[in-house]
Amino acid sequence: MTKNTGMYASVLGGAALVLGVAYGWTARDYRGEELETLSETLRQLEARNATLAAQIAESDGLEGRIEELEASLAAALQAVEDAQLAAAPPETAAEAAAAESQDTTEVVQTVALEFGDPARGEEVFGQCRSCHQIGQGAEDRIGPHLNGIFGRRAGMHDGFRYSDDMAMMGADGLTWELETLNAYLENPKALVSRTRMNFAGLKDPQDRADILAYLRQFSASPQNIPEAAPTAQAREVELSPEVLQLVGDTDYGEYLASECKTCHQQDGSDQGIPSITQWPTEDFVVAMHAYKRKIRPHPVMQMMANRLSDEEIAALAAYFAQLE
Amino acid sequence: MKLNRRVFVGTGMAAATSLSAPMVHAASHGKPKVVVVGGGAGGATAARYIAKDSAGEIDVTLIEPSRSYYTCFFSNLYIGGFRELDSIAHSYGTLASDYGINVVHDWATGVDRDARTVALAGGGSVPYDRLILSPGIDFVEGSVPGWDVSAQNAMPHAYKGGSQTELLKAQIMAMPEGGTYVMVAPPNPYRCPPGPYERVSMVAHVLKANNPSAKIIIADPKANFSKQGLFEEGWQKHYPGMITRIGPDFGGENVSVDPEAMTVDIDGEVINADVVNVIPAQKAGLICGAAGLTEGNWAPVSGHTMQSRMDENIHILGDATNQGDMPKSGFSANSQAKVAAMAVRGALTGSRVFPAKFSNTCWSLIDTDNGVKVGATYEATDEKIAKVDGFVSQTGEDAALRKATYEESIGWYQGITSDMFG
Numbered sequence: 001m002t003k004n005t006g007m008y009a010s011v012l013g014g015a016a017l018v019l020g021v022a023y024g025w026t027a028r029d030y031r032g033e034e035l036e037t038l039s040e041t042l043r044q045l046e047a048r049n050a051t052l053a054a055q056i057a058e059s060d061g062l063e064g065r066i067e068e069l070e071a072s073l074a075a076a077l078q079a080v081e082d083a084q085l086a087a088a089p090p091e092t093a094a095e096a097a098a099a100e101s102q103d104t105t106e107v108v109q110t111v112a113l114e115f116g117d118p119a120r121g122e123e124v125f126g127q128c129r130s131c132h133q134i135g136q137g138a139e140d141r142i143g144p145h146l147n148g149i150f151g152r153r154a155g156m157h158d159g160f161r162y163s164d165d166m167a168m169m170g171a172d173g174l175t176w177e178l179e180t181l182n183a184y185l186e187n188p189k190a191l192v193s194r195t196r197m198n199f200a201g202l203k204d205p206q207d208r209a210d211i212l213a214y215l216r217q218f219s220a221s222p223q224n225i226p227e228a229a230p231t232a233q234a235r236e237v238e239l240s241p242e243v244l245q246l247v248g249d250t251d252y253g254e255y256l257a258s259e260c261k262t263c264h265q266q267d268g269s270d271q272g273i274p275s276i277t278q279w280p281t282e283d284f285v286v287a288m289h290a291y292k293r294k295i296r297p298h299p300v301m302q303m304m305a306n307r308l309s310d311e312e313i314a315a316l317a318a319y320f321a322q323l324e
Numbered sequence: 325m326k327l328n329r330r331v332f333v334g335t336g337m338a339a340a341t342s343l344s345a346p347m348v349h350a351a352s353h354g355k356p357k358v359v360v361v362g363g364g365a366g367g368a369t370a371a372r373y374i375a376k377d378s379a380g381e382i383d384v385t386l387i388e389p390s391r392s393y394y395t396c397f398f399s400n401l402y403i404g405g406f407r408e409l410d411s412i413a414h415s416y417g418t419l420a421s422d423y424g425i426n427v428v429h430d431w432a433t434g435v436d437r438d439a440r441t442v443a444l445a446g447g448g449s450v451p452y453d454r455l456i457l458s459p460g461i462d463f464v465e466g467s468v469p470g471w472d473v474s475a476q477n478a479m480p481h482a483y484k485g486g487s488q489t490e491l492l493k494a495q496i497m498a499m500p501e502g503g504t505y506v507m508v509a510p511p512n513p514y515r516c517p518p519g520p521y522e523r524v525s526m527v528a529h530v531l532k533a534n535n536p537s538a539k540i541i542i543a544d545p546k547a548n549f550s551k552q553g554l555f556e557e558g559w560q561k562h563y564p565g566m567i568t569r570i571g572p573d574f575g576g577e578n579v580s581v582d583p584e585a586m587t588v589d590i591d592g593e594v595i596n597a598d599v600v601n602v603i604p605a606q607k608a609g610l611i612c613g614a615a616g617l618t619e620g621n622w623a624p625v626s627g628h629t630m631q632s633r634m635d636e637n638i639h640i641l642g643d644a645t646n647q648g649d650m651p652k653s654g655f656s657a658n659s660q661a662k663v664a665a666m667a668v669r670g671a672l673t674g675s676r677v678f679p680a681k682f683s684n685t686c687w688s689l690i691d692t693d694n695g696v697k698v699g700a701t702y703e704a705t706d707e708k709i710a711k712v713d714g715f716v717s718q719t720g721e722d723a724a725l726r727k728a729t730y731e732e733s734i735g736w737y738q739g740i741t742s743d744m745f746g
């Protein structure tokens with residue numbers, strides 16, 4: 001029951017996001033007064049949604065109520081948009097209407113087709129289903145449910161217990177977007193070193209593209225995916241075998257590591273800053289390259305990794321792997 | 325700097341190969357001797373790394389008058405009520421017991437560079453093959469007219485750790501309702517560029533809770549300061565109306581004080597204050613000048629090895645140096661110490677020497693769970709330590725990120741203090 005509530009809260013969150021996005025997107029051209037009226041409307045709607053959510057959480061007929069709520073949210077959204085259109089000066093209205101007519105769903109579909117095939121993605125998703133649910137009634141299982149995953153902050157979906165590393169990546173700013181999901185699916189440990197997700201990764205870019213197209217159908221605000229432009233290029237940590245096989249010079253690693261130890265404690269304490277002692281060499285190498293390529297968030301680590309050569313990363317990995 | 329050229333053959337990995345050691349230590353006295361003056365961020369780190377990595381091949385003596393080192397880093401958090409004073413005190417016990425460092429609690433009063441000995445206030449002298457100086461800062465006399473060190477009890481600087489920090493906090497807690505705290509901020513360069521502004525944040529934090537009608541005035545000779553946008557955003561958000569900063573355009577550089585009357589004169593306007601925190605202009609710790617190693621206020625060094633530009637047997641670290649682009653911070657001093665330790669071991673025992681790399685990150689706390697940071701990486705050129713890359717927290721970051729940043733600073737504090745003291 002608590003899990004259910006969590007999930008509905010997240011649907012609500014997604015819907016509120018739609019409101020916010022649509023509002024921000026259309027309202028940009030309006031003058032202050034109108035903007036104020038509209039924000040007021042929005043606030044009232046949000047308050048109403050919150051009340052409805054509370055009622056729903058208590059109610060038994062959850063399924064029915066959530067549909068009601070969704071309908072009411074859709075109506076509310078429409079009302080805000082109508083109000084905005086009505087308030088717009090004539091030429092802006094025309095522009096807005098023009099923009100509206102290329103409707104988001106259409107745009108997204110085109111992009112989705114170019115980016116991946118959702119039908120095939122559904123098949124590929126088969127291997128994820130033992131842990132992750134998606135779609136109506138999806139709940140958290142071994143892994144969190146994936147409704148509304150796009151735009152969700154990593155490690156912050158209420159009610160699910162994440163690994164410390166996932167929670168930390170979320171706090172550092174990792175948000176699930178096309179490119180971060182793509183990198184995570186390719187090699188989960190590249191992005192989140194000690195993720196609980198026990199999955200080797202999808203090496204085939206087409207598999208990932210398809211699965212992402214499938215997942216995206218269950219996210220409330222597809223227009224909120226900046227990377228959804230047809231030209232979007234996913235970044236990846238694809239390391240050549242030579243880089244992965246470099247044998248590090250532990251003496252050099254020891255000197256380089258003295259810089260790491262200002263923050264990362266050798267004894268493995270990890271308050272506020274994770275321990276890196278005794279990391280498997282390959283995880284270390286992949287993680288550092290992910291920082292270097294700025295796929296992992298965190299400005300200090302991006303900066304530190306940025307000036308390390310492949311040999312230096314190998315030297316550090318070799319040193320930390322053997323450190324007691 | 326012949327030694328430099330000998331040690332650093334080329335750059336990059338080429339230099340990362342073993343070198344035949346110059347073996348400069350005097351034949352007469354067995355193991356090579358390293359003396360470190362100052363057991364702070366630079367000195368404690370250097371002593372520990374040399375002792376640890378030479379595994380008994382080098383004799384290390386650390387000269388430091390205090391038995392407890394109170395870090396300046398996190399001293400502002402003590403003022404803000406986020407840390408106990410005890411939690412920022414560190415003893416030299418482990419350096420002596422686990423690393424075999426000979427810790428001498430005394431002042432160094434002079435250096436005989438020809439005889440290679442350091443004179444102690446308690447009498448006697450200590451010989452060295454290599455000397456490392458990391459004495460931190462002292463204050464430039466007359467930089468704030470009306471103030472000198474004899475006035476530091478009436479108008480504390482709290483810019484060296486320990487009793488001064490405690491005194492300043494006691495004065496702030498004793499301020500009358502609606503009272504006035506004035507900070508006289510220092511001109512560049514000085515230790516910990518964001519330090520005065522983090523302090524103002526922490527003073528505001530305690531006053532907001534205990535004395536919300538109190539006022540904070542900063543008289544500042546600098547047009548801009550470190551993380552300015554972040555601090556100003558935070559002050560606006562957490563302490564609206566409490567903090568006034570008077571920059572040089574409004575006479576903030578034209579300040580004198582009267583410690584007896586407890587007044588501050590800012591460009592002709594006299595303010596009656598309850599607490600006056602004078603942070604004067606700074607210079608290298610006195611021992612550097614006494615040893616003839618300064619040029620102007622600071623001691624010039626080579627970034628490759630942290631060797632004094634005036635004496636290749638002496639390495640100087642941390643706040644006292646003029647090295648180039650690095651800010652004067654504990655993180656910087658710790659980073660420089662590791663480069664110096666490697667160079668000293670290389671020179672004395674022939675251990676491998678790699679190209680110098682430096683880094684720095686300074687965290688500051690603005691209010692509960694609202695941490696920000698600024699950092700950069702550096703490398704040595706022949707002229708100076710030059711900045712390579714950097715970052716700074718952004719205004720408008722969300723609460724989760726700011727909290728994570730604060731928590732990271734706690735981890736860093738743990739990390740750097742165990743890196744210094746073992």
Ligand SMILES: Cc1cc2nc3c(=O)[nH]c(=O)nc-3n(C[C@H](O)[C@H](O)[C@H](O)COP(=O)(O)OP(=O)(O)OC[C@H]3O[C@@H](n4cnc5c(N)ncnc54)[C@H](O)[C@@H]3O)c2cc1C
Pocket residue numbers: 361362363364365366367387388389390393395396397398399400430431432433458459460461482483484515516519520523609610611641642643644652653654655656657685686687
């Ligand atoms: C309020 C404040 C906040 C700060 N916050 C941060 C921060 O968050 N992060 C950060 O990285 N840095 C911070 N700093 C800066 C940091 O404290 C200094 O940059 C750092 O301590 C410099 O290290 P050092 O080795 O040069 O000098 P110190 O750490 O000051 O050590 C010098 C030591 O030398 C000893 N000494 C001096 N003269 C002699 C002598 N003649 N004989 C024997 N011993 C001697 C002194 O007793 C002292 O213990 C802060 C500073 C202040 C004031």
